[in-house]
Amino acid sequence: MRAEILVAGQPAEAxxxxxxxxxxxxxxVNPKTGLIADVRHPQHGVxxxxxxxxxxxxxGSSSAAAVLLELVTAGRAPAAIILHEPDAIxxxxxxxxxxxxxxxxxxxxxxxxxxxxxxGQKLAIDKDGSITPS
Amino acid sequence: MALALTAEQQAIATxxxxxxxxxxxxxxxxxxxxxxxxxxxxxASAHIDGALYHGDSGTLFAEKLVAGGGKVAVRATLNVGSLxxxxxxxxxxxxxxxxxxxxxxxxxxxxxxEPSWTCAPYxxxxxxxxxxxxxxxxxxxxxxxxxxxxxxxxxxxxxxxxACAISGFAPYYGLHRPENRRATVVFDVSGLDPIFLDSEVxxxxxxxxxxxxxxxxxxxxxxxxxxxxxxxxxxFGAASASAGAVGLFHVAGVTxxxxxxxxxxxxxxxxxxxxxxxxMIADSRRRLSTALDLNRIDAVxxxxxxxSAAEFDNLEVLIGKRKLKVTLYACTGRHALAALEENGxxxxxxAAGVVVVxxxxxxxxxxxxxxxxxxxxxxxxxxxxxxxxxxxxxxxxGSMAECVESAVLGRPVFEAAT
Numbered sequence: 221m222r223a224e225i226l227v228a229g230q231p232a233e234a235x236x237x238x239x240x241x242x243x244x245x246x247x248x249v250n251p252k253t254g255l256i257a258d259v260r261h262p263q264h265g266v267x268x269x270x271x272x273x274x275x276x277x278x279x280g281s282s283s284a285a286a287v288l289l290e291l292v293t294a295g296r297a298p299a300a301i302i303l304h305e306p307d308a309i310x311x312x313x314x315x316x317x318x319x320x321x322x323x324x325x326x327x328x329x330x331x332x333x334x335x336x337x338x339x340g341q342k343l344a345i346d347k348d349g350s351i352t353p354s
Numbered sequence: 355m356a357l358a359l360t361a362e363q364q365a366i367a368t369x370x371x372x373x374x375x376x377x378x379x380x381x382x383x384x385x386x387x388x389x390x391x392x393x394x395x396x397x398a399s400a401h402i403d404g405a406l407y408h409g410d411s412g413t414l415f416a417e418k419l420v421a422g423g424g425k426v427a428v429r430a431t432l433n434v435g436s437l438x439x440x441x442x443x444x445x446x447x448x449x450x451x452x453x454x455x456x457x458x459x460x461x462x463x464x465x466x467x468e469p470s471w472t473c474a475p476y477x478x479x480x481x482x483x484x485x486x487x488x489x490x491x492x493x494x495x496x497x498x499x500x501x502x503x504x505x506x507x508x509x510x511x512x513x514x515x516x517a518c519a520i521s522g523f524a525p526y527y528g529l530h531r532p533e534n535r536r537a538t539v540v541f542d543v544s545g546l547d548p549i550f551l552d553s554e555v556x557x558x559x560x561x562x563x564x565x566x567x568x569x570x571x572x573x574x575x576x577x578x579x580x581x582x583x584x585x586x587x588x589x590f591g592a593a594s595a596s597a598g599a600v601g602l603f604h605v606a607g608v609t610x611x612x613x614x615x616x617x618x619x620x621x622x623x624x625x626x627x628x629x630x631x632x633x634m635i636a637d638s639r640r641r642l643s644t645a646l647d648l649n650r651i652d653a654v655x656x657x658x659x660x661x662s663a664a665e666f667d668n669l670e671v672l673i674g675k676r677k678l679k680v681t682l683y684a685c686t687g688r689h690a691l692a693a694l695e696e697n698g699x700x701x702x703x704x705a706a707g708v709v710v711v712x713x714x715x716x717x718x719x720x721x722x723x724x725x726x727x728x729x730x731x732x733x734x735x736x737x738x739x740x741x742x743x744x745x746x747x748x749x750x751x752g753s754m755a756e757c758v759e760s761a762v763l764g765r766p767v768f769e770a771a772t
Binding site for chain 2: 226227242244246247248251252257258259260277278279282283284285286287289290292293294306308309310311312313315316317319320
């Protein structure tokens with residue numbers, strides 16, 4: 221299947237991580253380790269680094285982009301980010317990372333109804349936004 | 355629809371006002387394209403959440419804007435930083451982080467931002483006019499600006515807030531468009547006990563529930579008899595915006611775009627009505643606490659959003675002449691601190707066992723002592739939400755009066771349940 225490209229970036233081949241609840245990156249993800257820090261989140265303690273991160277939604281703080289920029293510069297970013305709908309607060313982190321000269325993961329838009337089928341799968345994400353199991 | 359830039363906007367993007375302004379305009383334009391905005395609109399002011407240190411990358415971004423000669427084109431107040439520059443409180447940031455946080459705060463000042471250092475700029479003299487377009491960051495400030503002031507802002511994240519302030523423009527989409535400010539969900543509290551609705555804890559608890567139920571929709575709270583006051587609306591908005599992606603709420607008969615329920619709905623039928631029950635309130639209240647041990651507290655924190663002058667008055671009355679056994683951290687901005695410095699009020703609070711925290715707060719920078727398994731008591735729905743992840747403290751939620759009594763006695767105490 222092919223997803224709409226929200227922010228262009230590096231192609232990826234990685235394990236999918238499907239979050240089952242929306243997350244706030246600030247306060248919800250440790251910017252140094254990439255681990256989910258929100259104790260109330262169902263995936264608390266799981267690492268988002270190097271994963272194809274499927275997000276059902278984002279909530280909370282307006283500092284999400286800062287956490288994502290920090291993850292990119294620390295080499296701890298997800299391999300790709302798939303969102304149900306575009307989220308400026310989060311994806312600014314990728315736009316600014318590119319302004320600062322970093323290579324970034326891609327951000328894609330896809331109906332969240334597709335996410336459940338990705339759970340535990342290894343996915344290849346191409347520059348044109350195509351997603352294939354690998 | 356492709357984004358159309360004016361000649362002026364194109365000139366800024368290609369360097370007419372320097373490389374800093376060009377970078378800012380490119381970021382604004384990229385966001386506009388991402389969100390499908392057809393044009394950019396001029397803004398009247400900005401509130402900048404970007405000066406909080408999350409890592410070196412944010413400092414380097416701000417310094418790149420400074421190096422490019424960037425200056426804000428509109429009034430821009432600053433949200434909290436990572437350091438208390440007033441010296442009221444100390445934090446445990448290691449020296450590298452402290453240095454980079456200081457450089458970041460300095461860079462934002464060099465860009466022309468005001469050193470307000472508060473998450474409650476709307477109580478520090480920055481109150482944009484009803485219907486004006488602004489670019490505000492910090493989730494509670496965004497929701498207050500939209501809902502209580504009736505100015506129009508999206509939820510501006512770090513980087514985009516300063517990019518809008520420097521370029522002077524923002525993408526035209528979302529809550530800048532009048533039609534998107536219509537409430538589609540009714541949050542009906544008319545079935546709740548009026549005694550509960552009059553209590554201080556009602557608003558953070560309702561806000562937390564509202565945020566989880568509503569997500570990013572625009573809702574209208576119905577069934578409120580009297581204006582609960584600005585600090586209650588502040589607490590509701592902050593809790594709602596930390597539990598959900600709330601950018602704008604209405605309260606029928608209270609907030610400026612909701613003279614009545616029908617007006618908030620733009621005279622259309624709602625898509626959903628949530629009848630709030632006593633059980634939902636009890637569940638919401640329970641969710642605010644995470645601590646398993648309800649017999650200890652290691653610290654008490656209030657002031658998220660930052661305490662107003664009126665909230666300090668209340669704190670002084672509640673403490674009276676007593677001493678606290680457990681430190682109470684009272685987070686605020688310079689706007690309220692100035693009044694506290696008169697007549698030795700800050701010194702008196704400190705002598706009782708209060709630590710006043712200015713310019714920052716206890717969930718964004720390490721001020722609380724590093725204690726394994728520690729428990730924080732708070733009256734803030736926002737602190738309750740973020741403290742476990744950011745400080746490692748478990749949370750017990752209570753009213754301001756319960757927080758003060760618990761600090762005095764050194765253990766959690768609760769009033770008769772309401």
